[in-house]
Amino acid sequence: MEKIEIFGRHTSYNVQKVLWLLEELAIVYSHTPVGGRFGGNDTAEFLAMNPQGKVPVLKHDDKIIRESNTIVRYLADVFSGGAWISPRAYQRSLAEQWMDWSIEKFEPAFVGVFWGYYRTPVEARDNDEIAASVVKCEACMAVLATALADKPFLTGKQASVADIATGVFLYRLDAIDLPVAMPPAVLAWYQRLSDMKGYQRWVMSDFTELRGRSSY
Ligand SMILES: N[C@@H](CCC(=O)N[C@@H](CS)C(=O)NCC(=O)O)C(=O)O
Numbered sequence: 001m002e003k004i005e006i007f008g009r010h011t012s013y014n015v016q017k018v019l020w021l022l023e024e025l026a027i028v029y030s031h032t033p034v035g036g037r038f039g040g041n042d043t044a045e046f047l048a049m050n051p052q053g054k055v056p057v058l059k060h061d062d063k064i065i066r067e068s069n070t071i072v073r074y075l076a077d078v079f080s081g082g083a084w085i086s087p088r089a090y091q092r093s094l095a096e097q098w099m100d101w102s103i104e105k106f107e108p109a110f111v112g113v114f115w116g117y118y119r120t121p122v123e124a125r126d127n128d129e130i131a132a133s134v135v136k137c138e139a140c141m142a143v144l145a146t147a148l149a150d151k152p153f154l155t156g157k158q159a160s161v162a163d164i165a166t167g168v169f170l171y172r173l174d175a176i177d178l179p180v181a182m183p184p185a186v187l188a189w190y191q192r193l194s195d196m197k198g199y200q201r202w203v204m205s206d207f208t209e210l211r212g213r214s215s216y
Helices: 013-024 044-049 068-079 089-118 127-148 161-167 170-175 184-194 197-203
Strands: 004-007 030-032 057-060 063-066
Touching: 004 013, 013 068, 013 161, 013 197, 044 057, 057 068, 063 068, 068 089, 068 161, 089 127, 089 161, 089 170, 127 184, 161 184, 170 184, 184 197
Parallel strands: 004 030
Antiparallel strands: 004 057, 057 063
């Protein structure tokens, strides 16, 4: 019997990507909260799995996999039968390009808003930086809207790893009390993601413990 273990606090958006996909794939797994207020990411045992001391980490039997997008790809490859990521190189590249774009563009813009605004105590906020990050987020929304103009998900009719790596940021951008405009195509996509059980359970979860908490 295969053993799947996920290490990481569920309030981490990087951990949420993995938990979301595990839920959609109905995989049986064990979950150990690590990092943030749970700690445990500075132990010798954890550092042996990830010397960076970061979550998420996936353990599949004796194999250790780290980096959230890599874990998501791995799970999709091994357990989705091609449903969440294609085995064909070109089709696969259509999803993977969004995962790379997300790391390069969307995540830094999101972090500028989420850390700069939500996780930073009011007196320490840099309002110019926050405003610039909102503009960057909205530019990312425009890129997503163009891609979603002719299809329900980023790579076509079905959700894929591309939607996980990018869609994970939408809930928090929507839920925090700082307006970040979403074009209609993005709003419709966000609604589709919100209908998914993994998104509901893990991404649309309470994160208020992170408000004004500028350390992990
Ligand atoms: N590029 C890594 C980033 C991992 C990362 O920075 N994780 C954060 C949480 S989002 C972390 O472990 N922070 C320490 C903590 O939560 O204690 C990934 O995608 O997995």
